[in-house]
Amino acid sequence: MAIDNNDLEHCLIAPSHAAAVRCDQTSWLRSIVEMVQLMMSLGMVVGLDKLLEKAFAAASIKFPSALFGMFCVFAVLLLLDAFAPALARGFIAFFDPATLFIHRWLPLFFVPSLVILPLSVRDVSPASAIKIFSITFGGWFASLAVAGYTALTVRRTVKTQLLPPEPMNKPSPFAALELWAWGALFLASFALAYVSPTALGTTATTCLPFLLASTVFGYMLGSRLPSAARKVLHPIICCALSADLAAVAYGYLSRSGLDAVLGDYLTKAPSNPGAGDILMGFLGSVIISFAFSMFKQRKLVRRHAAEIFTSIAIASTFSLYSTAILGRVIGLEPTLTISILPRCITVALALSIVSFFEGVNSSITAAVVVLTGLIGANFAQAVMDKLGLKDPIARGIGTASSAHGLGTAAVSAKEPEALPFCAMAYALTGIFASLICSISVVRQSLVYIAGSPAYDK
Template sequence: MFCLFSVLMFLDYVAPSAAIGLTGFFEPATLFIQRWLPLFYVPMLVVLPLAVRDIPAASGLKICFIIGYTAITVRRIVKTEMIPAEPMTKPSPFASVELWVWTAIFISTFVLAFIWPTALGTSARTCLPFLLAATVLGYMVGSGLPSKVKKVFHPIICCAFAADLAALAYGYFSQSGMDAVLADYLTKVSSNPGAGDFLMGFLGSVIISFAFSMFKQRKVKSDIHCIKPLFFYNYQATCFMQFSANSSLTAAAVVLTGLAGANFVQAVLDKLRLHDPIARGIATASSAHGLGTAALSAKEPEALPFCAIAYALTGILGSLLCSVPVVRQSLLLIVKGQYGTT
């Protein structure tokens, strides 16, 4: 992402027309990604029921405490200067024909999977079409909800709910159980992909596309305070991975943080009167990572470049800090001192 952004900046300096032409060439692709961005981050939310079952109640309370305490602390520390950003093109709304097409795909492939569970070779590949269609339909329906409803029930939540509902229905009728269907939704096996694997396969392209969004906002200059959230917000994913923590706990912490951000980030920022896209983008991505980024940029595409910057730098900084032996040992001592060894 940063390499492509550097290339675009270099072209803009030596040959502005070439930079504009390159950006325009990839415009359809970036608009496609922008339109469907939440779908690429939702698979971990769909399989959340599988992750949280292995987490003790005490660990769940720790996650909630850390999220809440960090948010309050950062709000007291950070002061962001409000600077307007350039407006960006918003993706077109969903047409009724798209809704009917995906509905037809869902019904036909659901029936096929029920009649012939291994029609496409494996249960995961056979379930892929109708689970993918359910995910897409959930996002379309959620996007069409009234604005007041979407403030507390974001399309991402509706999207995950629709996929889980489809998994529950298929598990019930096929007598295989919801857990088995969710396991087929995200297999993490390239030779036997599920609907979640298909969607997450776009994440590489998604990250690269952020470079074009950053380039479009290259003229926006921000006060240094805008970067402060990067040094104080949550680093759950990178820290847990560095410490080889329980994978279920890691997934739940990341997804729950993103879920809270996706569902409430816009309402909270509005209440705090933070209307600047720079502040909104950086604060959202550095605290609620992928899901928060997808939720905010779906309605505020001008915040996407700043989400991308925070998204990347948060992960880099978190990984670097947790790689330092002194920091690593200090964090372990704090955890053991507070909660005892596990």
Template structure:
């Protein structure tokens, strides 16, 4: 009797041929002469049948339930065939992983290349959207010229496409995790207005899209046909759950005892914050359907990451805020877990090209219903949000931030980046909340509205609640999934095109929807204050105090000169001096250097703006603003060894290498009487240490020493108290700040 031997058979690259095939583990017993046997050893008469065993399928690298199912065919073979079978399995798995990495890597690399190219060219248009159009155009051209090449391209990128589909909700989570930080400065009244706009706007957008689709369908009377089948994500396996659990425990303990083991706190916290986010998603997707109606997997995912951050903040004594700051740093050179996840958002947009190409026949057949409904719904969503925000007195910056509430996160962030003064974290959070509302209530509302047509239900759901609503509806109504998928993509595409045209057709301080500066002055809805400085207050200016944060800190006062010095001598405040010097835990000495010389790299400034969450501005304009400023004050952090053996040029080169921009403020002036301070920002890692206060004080002192005594600045309502504590006054002697507002 031969020995039973497992011989897994897996062909990961034959994705297109395995479209409708499901593999199950099988056991076939054979005698020594090759005749089939029953499991008890008796010879089996029916040669066409074999017993089946439904065993556990490995899903650790699965991208979809159809294409990447690991089927294991167990047969009785000679013992000397074991090595060949195992080698074949390992080779197949390695090829599958390599195929995924290569295809996904190409998409991610293309996304990064387009981003950098658009930034360098100062193009105000979502780069990923341009890339999506290019991919779709290439596929359509290949399909018309060489159809086999188009199919081959689809097959090559299918593992990456399925990977993105499977993990898509994870890419939305970072905005919810850092929500406590992004909404902290939003007044409670404004928060209630936003909730009203989001909930009421979702219902209104659903109705507009659904009834528009019904009206157009009655006019064109196109018969509905079966669409191309859409793959569903595969469930997660126990292996994935335990693997991520092990990563979480090991990295959490390591970060707790070795907080700078990976160089920076953000990198050290990245593994356990990322694994906690993934674990929350895996657990959330495995919950019963009844629980998921009120406890969506994304909520479970966000809570898991928040609990991990809270536990680490408590155990390390740092508190929650610094850990959340490490979760989403918005700095490419020092990313957090949230930055890694949101880094896939551009690839999500690029993947729209593959889903649109797959459903091209559906789009062509139902073009009237789809395009009309999507265009009308998108226009209504954007303009109604702007109008209602204006009517209820919501701050314009917040109104603009929530404009793309019905558009997927990836494109919504690109849209708000086209306008100045927006809160991108709030944008992402509002988009996710809109999707959660749709996921929980879309089917009930559609039934109440008697929207029974699958096309109308799919378009209405995707146009109002994007991907999360689509996933909820298609789980119970698979016939609506193709229409959801195409409307989901087209809504974001058309919204981005409309917003791009709007931002390029109006001045930078105006928008198609609202005026973000002058409008609040006219209607009194934004508490924007003009703060002016009384010069005599600053005669007793002192150096800013910096908290030591358990480090040895020494404040270095700038050199002073006597009042009798001649006006032609060096100014009282040097152009550059060491503001703070402290010894870090790793033995390095950190110097924080203040400079008013204006030496600043525009790319470093762009990175700093990204880190504090400011919207991106064209580099050419940013460079022009710095060049034309009267004074640019900076804070740089310089690390150097406590005892350096190198001297001279080597030491200077090493310090220059370890020099990092952590703060900036600039002033414009008429060079005689007046100056206005702009763009005060400090690296989030250094906030709360008094550096912002010191930066403003030193800049004001430098202006005063140049005999400019009328100094003003503009401040949002939430930071008015900060500047008043520094000696600024709001509306002194009844003087009001005025803004030009075209009628």
């Protein structure tokens, strides 16, 4: 049933009881239509992700299926735009509710690895931890500056004038009612888990409701903090802290300990998922949804292809070699240096890259990737402002090339115009780094610089 615009006009000019009833019916009908559209579009994105994931697993392909899906959707939209523009616009309009919903909750899907960070760094000595943090923070800053300034330099060289980006819709802010509802859900589920720890079966399913609620509640609470407070306590940090504090409280009260509760947060067991597994199960859908944002900025992507691809290639190479050099200079153990080489790359591809080398610690790899993302999420926008990186291309590439998904999630909330370039850099940085690390000469040079050529496969 179509909604007639005349009905909406009548609502405004006829204050009678009949008109009010008709307005209510129209509003109710519109809400139903929007909800159905959201469920259908979101379901199709999630379905595509799961289909590709199963196909890649069956074919034993290690490349992340979601990145492949993102580029496929982007390519299909470009083809439709070339041969059937009206159909392309229809697709974008249909999937708009899904992309807005995903962008509203974007940081949540990148947080689980950050929540379990305390488990990943237990075996690292304090001296090595300080060195790793120094490399991570200094390397992040250098990678951001290199990527951003390379984009600006290439633009000046090819003399491409920056055009205004297409306006992007911003997700609606969280209402106080939503915050109270999730807070109440957290308290109720925490009390149930404490009073009856076996009510839901396994320990992971017992902890799942309150850990999931605490994660969501922390994110919403962080998003509603004053802007001055968010500069110090980013919603992503608030989100992770909320989940960790809930885990500490339950571990203490139940006497099961923090390690056991965090182990139940991210089990990586499909038959016994935790709260983190539920959230990360949507990560592929998030990545695929980036294709729609990229398509909306396709004119800028096409116009500025030179600076986009050049800066990504240079930033990726710089990140790998600068990490190896810094590790050698400050005396970090070669195994740890090799383990943190892909610090600026999303976890899935970072783990694939370190698998090329012998003797690495993949837990350290994952922890450093998360730490890099956390740094970028908290400081990227302020640092880019200080460096004079003003336009969305330089900001998007600089953020994602230095801080992958977490940085992308943080920037997109305030700067949706930068999201398409974040998405491209997020994907292409990992792909380019994977390609050059698959070359034996590059691997040998990296391990030689790190201090021990014995770790190359």
